[in-house]
Amino acid sequence: MLKFLYLSDNKIDGRLPNWLHKIGPLHLLDLSHNQLKQSLDQVSWNQQLEYLDFSFNKISGGISSSICNASSIWYLNLSHNKLTGIIPQCLTNSSSLRVLDLQQNKLHGTLPSSFSKNCWLQILNLNDNVLKGSLPESLSNCRFLEGLSLANNQLEDAFPHWLQGLPDLRLLVLRANKLHGTIENLKTKQGFVSLVILDISSNNFSGPIPKVFIRKFQAMTNVVQDANGQYIGLFYRYRKEKNDYLTITTKSIVLTMEKIRKDFVSIDLSENRFEGEIPNVIGELQALRALNLSHNILSGTIPQSLGNLTNLESLDLSSNMFTGMIPTELTNLNFLEVLNLSNNHIVGAIPQGKQFNTFSNDSYMGNTELCGFPLTKECSKDLEQDSPPALPFKREHGYGFEWKPVALGYGCGMIFGMGIGCCVLLIGKPQWIVRIVT
Template sequence: MSLTEFPKLSGKVPILKILYLSNNKLKGRVPTWLHKMDSLSALSLSHNMLTTPMDQFSRNYQLTILDLSFNLLTGSISSSICNASSMESLFLPHNKLTGIIPQCLVNLPYLQVLDLQMNKLYGTLPSTFSRNNRLSTLNLNDNQLEGILPESLSNCTLLEVLNLGNNQIEDTFPHWLQKLPYLKVLVLRANKFHGLIASFKTNHGFPSLIVFDISSNDFSGPIPKAYIQNFEAM
């Protein structure tokens, strides 16, 4: 049996730290009382049919985990979401979000996972990834992002997964990503990357990389042996 609407509450809002209402048939907007739950740290409403504007969740300052994946969210990601300064994981994939990615989002001090894949986001990647950030997963697959990759991505020294596939990014191969010691998954497929993969900038390869997908681009030349010595998939 699936929920089709949120519980109706009047009076005092319950004190909860974790609320999971995923995989139901909830529609429309989330109720006002949910945004008044000051104790809530983890909220999952994934796999529903919600159309709530993203800026509504900026009222939940204390959230560390927010999962709104697989809904019908539209509009842009407001920079007000960054008011949740303790956010550790933000999941918004498989919606209909448009607009640019707010710069402040990638500079949240505790953010580890940012998943925005399968939306309609456009513009360039945020230009500045701050030093000492905690990002371990950045998934922007299947949007409409363009421009070049900011070299400040190399500041994400804890990054393990970088998926930028199926966008319109136009750049040469980002050799400087070799600086990332924990990078395991690098997906650049189906973009507009071009030029040689091997160059004088090729040093010792990617020490932890096991998945490397650069298909459907316009690269030329051989792949350096140092890049593939640890690979499990290409």
């Protein structure tokens, strides 16, 4: 009896073939990357079905609750279609579902209000829909959750601090919603200990970047020496490769990735209203490969501790209110490929050497007081960053005189006195000198 059927990456068009319902209950059905246009109502859901992939088709209509008749399903991928309607509550009450990928559809309404206490979800991807409302705290029941991606929706809520207790959460992407408020210092000792990708960009978060919040990213402090073959997500029972597509922003480029290596560590807080200084503790996240803090209202100087991020490949601090000079410690970033410090109030000479010799004018535009290569504005000698600081003025014996001016005055007085003495010896006692003296 046929149990596994792979028909992905073909040119199957229109409806499912009628013979598909006559071959008996399948355990796995993969029809991804085709041109299917039918609705899900025409699919026969059976209890034996465990793996279903209809991604990258043109399936329309809603998701009926009858889908939960497939009570053994643990992988459900309906992404990149034209599905509408709401997400059935029964999907989040399933005790078998491990992967739910519904991204790139037109689903609306709110997120399911409750996730079962027996939740086994490991990957939940609802990117690029029209979902509204708040994030249900019952998501914290999904103790094995490894990746949560809700980007490009219309969710309105505060930062979900209650997710911090999930021990396996590696990926949290909340980009481009209507989330707001401050990110408070985490109240538990655990924090986001396994998190390696955090993207909360393009929201309305405000206030300072909490030091404690950053300090608890323990996985970001440990550099993975060899991550070949190690990816975020599941090692599927039926497939050695997974296709959970995720859109991320790195090196100023939006990328869609099929698989994300565990050593790809990224923080993106851009396009919010964060203020204050960059916490020095960010320099402890030595596994970071991409850091984006652009388009906020951050101020103060760029911390020297960023020079400790020796694995960093992309650094974007543009469109803030940073002042002071560019720390020379940033020249230690040997893997830095993208640097953007534009549109700030940075002054002085641009550090030279190593990666800094490869960046163009675009990295520094909008900082009128910067000078040096690659800019055409040359630095005056007193602005050279490498020049030693002037020594403090020293007073000797409590007086405001140095030995050089004293010696000069003494010498001039001696010469003048010797001249007067010669006059007296040659012409006697001149009356004009007597008058001056007496």
